[in-house]
Amino acid sequence: MEAMEKEQEYIITVFSENKVGLLNQITTVFTCRNVNIESLTTSESAVLGIHKFTIVVRTTASKVERLARQIEKKIDVLKAFVFRPEEVVQQEIALYKVTRSHNVELLVRRYNVRVLEIDDDYIVLEKTGDKSETGELFDLLRPYGVQQFVRSGTVAIIKSRRELLNEYLRERERLEELEKREQTI
Amino acid sequence: MSGDGRLLTGSQALIESFLQEGVDTIFGYPGGAIIPVYDALYDYRDRLRHILVRHEQGAVHAAQGYARVSGRVGVCLVTSGPGATNTVTGLADALMDSTPLVLVTGQVGSALLGTDAFQETDFVGITQAVTKWNCQVKSAADIPAAIAKAFYVARSGRPGPVVVDITKDAQCAVAPFHYERITSIRSYVPSCAPDPQQIADAAALIDAAQRPMALVGQGVMLGNAEQELVAFLEKSGMPAASTLLGLSVLPSDWPHYVGMLGMHGNYAPNIKNQECDLLVAIGMRFDDRVTGDPAAFGCNAKIIHLEIDPAEVDKIVHADVAVMGDVKRTLPLLAERIRQRDHKAWIDELLACNRIEFDAVIRKSLHPVGGRIRMGEAVDTVARAYDRDAVLVTDVGQQQMFAARYFGFRRTRSIVTSGGLGTMGFGLPASIGAKLGAPDRDVCLFVGDGGLQMTIQELATISQSDVDVKIILLNNSYLGMVRQWQELFYDRRYSFTEMANPDFGLIARGNGIAYGCVERREELAGAVAEMKAHRGAYLLEVRVEREENVFPMVPAGAPVSAIRFE
Incomplete structure (x- = not known):
């Protein structure tokens, strides 16, 4: 059954307490199952004190669900959600250090690229977009001499009207209240 | 909240925290980075029993034995660096077998962290993969909260080992002591409330089944749900098989018990696996030693999985239906919803299979004619001497499988064995903990000559702490299970599995432990009786048939219905 499953891109968002070493705990879930992480970013979430990891992987539908359950098993992880690319708005930022030339400057104008710094010899460009867009620009610039190239990991916002993390936190509070009441009875 | 805010050192706070959690026994080994805690422990000798092991691995296995028989959290205390790294095997074993443990390790002073200081290792980093949770504490004031969280995490939900790494300066500094037991953590849901829909769906499948079988795992024991299980089984009328770690949840002579699952399990639950139309997995995790080829396992059955994790x-x-939650809560709800059934014809069919197994394998194993003593008959002789009511501790390998097959059980929490990790050397230290955790019960350890020598130094622990364990050494001078595989699958090329052994009698006596040795069948029962009559620890060496094999056997990776008798 699983052999038939197709690998595709998934975005896993993990919400956790902000604890030292948690990044390592999360990435080992992938390494010990031999799943390559395409990109990974971490930042504060909208909820104070809760950290958010955005992880992009290529794997199968059933494997990605198992990965999420294994991540959630970590005591300091609140919740892990799995999304398909169409369920999120995602962006990456790419920086390019390119040798200055007339052709490069033409490309800058045509592709609406932001210029961060201009030197006599080089120019530093910034492009925001999805991976294919930043990759496309890299291919166009390459003939003119890309000296450095760096791309951030994916950051993603979930399109759904439901705020899953907030729902989880409210549910936890409700259950804790129930437990406390049971204990006092 | 308790503790009156009096000023304590971190070391005293640690021990007071242990007392708050009801700890009465600690397995440990001192060293440089934990000396302050040991110094404080000196003043608590009247309230806390400390067992000085001979190697830190032994401390963890002993704590596992203690936890498994008592249902309480096992506690270990060791120093930094090598003391800590020596525990890693035990932690991995406890994680695999869901054993609640708290291990406190000393750590170099916080100012030295990350400097490659003497006896420093990144123990939180090392143990991430082998603990349920771990943390480092660098301030005395944080110790009580860390210990409270450690005990809560270790015993709640699916239990497991927890490490608290405490820097030496935190052990020495002074802080006001307050203790608050933890009952919840925001990011951690130990077990969810039963879902009525899941219960209803499971009940419908059970009511529709014609050839159901329950697969009972250790989760039932961990949830203290033995009575709930029996009530469920009696109403459903379905037969039950057990995993290795689930042994003793049901008495071996329970009328609808059809035997052990797995590679060396009983014939009925394996050969009939594909004839089942429903498998109800209760607190078990489908280990590959249980399923064989997972694609073929229960391939004609619906599967209900009662699971906490x-x-x-x-x-x-x-799983066609997953019933999430603690089986202590889900089993009664399920029992309430199902019809009273009788599966007598189906159970008779299964029991008939076990009669086939008796004729093909068990009779020869328990009542051999001629040749040297067999492992099965040694196990059976000991078990009968104890009226099948002792706690069985095993090491790993052939003796483990023979013991699991033939020992027999009357009450729950009567088996301590390394299932998931298969740790040779587990048995001897685990038996120490088992006896201390169940002091009113007889504890019989079965161990091979290979496994015994992996942790043989713990004989000195047994002697120093006067632990009354009966050690039955089944000596075939081979690493028997590997030799069996070499015989069956590697053309009898016995590559480095033969052992030239020391004189175990000298070693036992050198440790002040009584010793007996038996080679002849007619002397076996007498030797066992002598061991049983002896007050205190006893090592009985049984020199067994050298090239005996454990059967039945499911070849690795094959469907369990491919089980063979030879």
Whole structure:
């Protein structure tokens, strides 16, 4: 059954307490199952004190669900959600250090690229977009001499009207209240 | 909140925290980075029993034995660096077998962290993969909260080992002591409330089944749900098989018990696996030693999985219905919803299979004619001497499988064995903990000559702490299980499995432990009786048939219905 499953891109968002070493705990879930992480970013979430990891992987539908359950098993992880690319708005930022030339400057104008710094010899460009867009620009610039190239990991916002993390936190509070009441009875 | 805010050192706070959690026994080994805690412990000798092991691995296995028989959290105390790294095997074993443990390790002073200081290791980093949770504490004031969280995490939900790494300066500094037991953590849901829909769906499948079988795992024991299980089984009328770690949850002579699952399990639950139309997995995790080829396992059955750990559902075998939560709560709800049934014809069919197994394997194993003593008959002789009511501790290998097959059980929490990790050397230290955790019971350890020598130094612990364990050494001068595989699958090329052994009698006596040795069948029962009559620890060496094999056997990776008798 699983052999038939197709690998595709998934975005896993993990919400956790902000604890030292948690990044390592999360990435080992992938390494010990031999799943390559395409990109990974971490930042504060909208909820104070809760950290958010955005992880992009290529794997199968059933494997990605198992990965999420294994991540959630970590005591300091609140919740892990799995999304398909169409369920999120995602962006990456790419920086390019390119040798200055007339052709490069033409490309800058045509592709609406932001210029961060201009030197006599080089120019530093910034492009925001999805991976294919930043990759496309890299291919166009390459003939003119890309000296450095760096791309951030994916950051993603979930399109759904439901705020899953907030729902989880409210549910936890409700259950804790129930437990406390049971204990006092 | 308790503790009156009096000023304590971190070391005193640690021990007071242990007392708050009801700890009465600690297994440990001192060293440089934990000396302050040991110094404080000196003043608590009247309230806390400390067992000085001979190697830190032994401390963890002993704590595992203690936890498994008593249902309490096992506690260990060791120093930094090598003391800590020596525990890693035990932690991995406890994680695999869901054993609640708290291990406190000393750590170099916080100012030295990350400087490659003497006896420094990144123990939180090292143990991430082998603990349920771990943390480092660098301030005395944080110790009580860390210990409270450690005990809560270790024993709640699916239990497991927890490490608290405490820097030496935190052990020495002074802080006001307050203790508050933890009952919840925001990011951690130990077990969810039963879902009525899941219960209803499961009940419908059970009511529709014609050839159902329950697969009983250790989760029932961990949830203290033995009575709930029996009530469920009696109403459903379905037969039950057990995993290795689930042994003793049901008495071996329970009328609808059809035997042990797995590679060396009983014939009925394996050969009939594909004839089942429903498998009800209760607190078990479909280990590959249980399922054989997972694609073929229960391939004609619907599968209901009663499970506390969401990560286990659909991990190996797809569950048609997952009933999430603690089986202590879900089993009664399920029992309430199902019809009273009788599956007598089906059970008779299964029991008939076990009669086939008796004729093909068991009779020869328990009542051999001629040749040297067999492992099965040694196990059976000991078990009968104890009226099948002792706690069985095993090491890993052939003796483990023979013991699991033939020992027999009357009450729950009567088996301590390394299932998931298969740790040779587990048995001897685990038997120490088992006896201390169940002081009113007889504890019999079965161990091979290979496994015994992996942790043989713990004989000195047994002697120093006067632990009354009966050690039955089944000596075939081989690493028997590997030799069996070499015989069956590697053309009898016995590559480095033969052992030239020391004189175990000298070693036992050198440790002040009584010793007996038996080679002849007619002397076996007498030797066992002598061991039983002896007050205190006893090592009985049984020199067994050298090239005996454990059967039945499911070849690795094959469907369990491919089980063979020879």
